[in-house]
Amino acid sequence: MRIALLGGTGDIGAGLTLRWGFDTTHELLVGSRDPEKARTKADEYETELASRGVETTIKGFENSMAADRADVVVLAVPAYHLVDTVESIADRLDGDTVLVSPAVGMKRDESGFHYNRPGAGSVAALAAGAKPATVPLVGAFHNLPAGGLADLDRTFEWDTLVFGDDEDAKSTVVDLAAEIDGLRPLDVGGLDNAAEVESVTPLLINVARENDGMHDLGVRFQ
Amino acid sequence: MRIALLGGTGDIGAGLTLRWGFDTTHELLVGSRDPEKARTKADEYETELASRGVETTIKGFENSMAADRADVVVLAVPAYHLVDTVESIADRLDGDTVLVSPAVGMKRDESGFHYNRPGAGSVAALAAGAKPATVPLVGAFHNLPAGGLADLDRTFEWDTLVFGDDEDAKSTVVDLAAEIDGLRPLDVGGLDNAAEVESVTPLLINVARENDGMHDLGVRFQ
Known part of the structure; x- marks a missing residue:
């Protein structure tokens, strides 16, 4: 399966790319608004994986180019870029592409971090409102610590909660998540x-802050 | 320590009473709006604990009577009774009493259960608004399955998240929670x-519904 990680140069994108690179043979495409940055990061991930004996090719592209080539598109971008990102790739998507949102909107005050619920009801609902109607959207990978995910020396037992209204698309994402050890x-x-x-x-x-x-x-x- | 469990006849009240009864020697008071019901349930808890070799006395009282005698008052009542309950016991509380809210407001639709956030910001904030200013409020025991807690054959490794603006009161509740195996x-x-x-x-x-x-x-x- 061909997986594009838009915003794949960021922390959760790095974590998912490295884990899928290490644990699976899926084809991985790193997307960024800046294709040069995408290629640089893709090379870094390849090098990191090669240092652990995993020889794989990871390519970097501008986001819409990465999405154009993918079966699954993970929107690993900050919540405030989510709608723009979906709109920028909309004409590259068709009903066979599964969009995945791990995005979370947060605000911070002196007491800590808080969920910043959008008027649409959720960040995923914002993405759902911006995508073509025929493209399914699945939510997953929200509650994972990016640093721990990207550190291939770390083992874990974590859950990821998967939601969506298209059962086939959800099943595809469930399978991809389960392939990560x-x-x-x-x-x-x-x-x-x-x-x-x-x-x-x-x-x-x-x-984590308080304990x-x-x-x-x-x-x-x- | 003397712990009053208001609404202690309900499911989360039963779970906490049985666990503290089994794992600690704290004095436990079951509160209810109906003192007869409180006494009946208190007897049931005593019998359940005695069947497991724990001889302890658990007394039942009307809520305000239970609160009057307690160092810690757990508001184990449904969210929609929380403010009424706090108001009904307010004149029995002083600055030495720690109020504990495990209450959660939920609504249900065809897609599942949802958090029903009050205008005050949280259910705990509703309770905080109803209590005397000098009485500290701590939130704890929200995310525990009442059935599993009340089943003394069940072992578990669960976290409970504890919050509050009074550090001493929070520390008291942290200690009480840690005493449950x-x-x-x-x-x-x-x-x-x-x-x-x-x-x-x-x-x-x-x-739990979906898996x-x-x-x-x-x-x-x-």
């Missing part, structure tokens, strides 16, 4: 359940 | 961080 995908229903998933991310950050010795936290439902 | 209290800052904690509860229910073999879920940060 230590990651367990859990179905959490449709797009209307997005806000509760997205709001776990500021909570993870607050727990000594806890950092790069994920979550496990048990 | 398998429960790990995590500090999550002040009252302003309540909404993200409360909104985990509908998520736990949705995960075969998962039920009575708690959460672990790792």
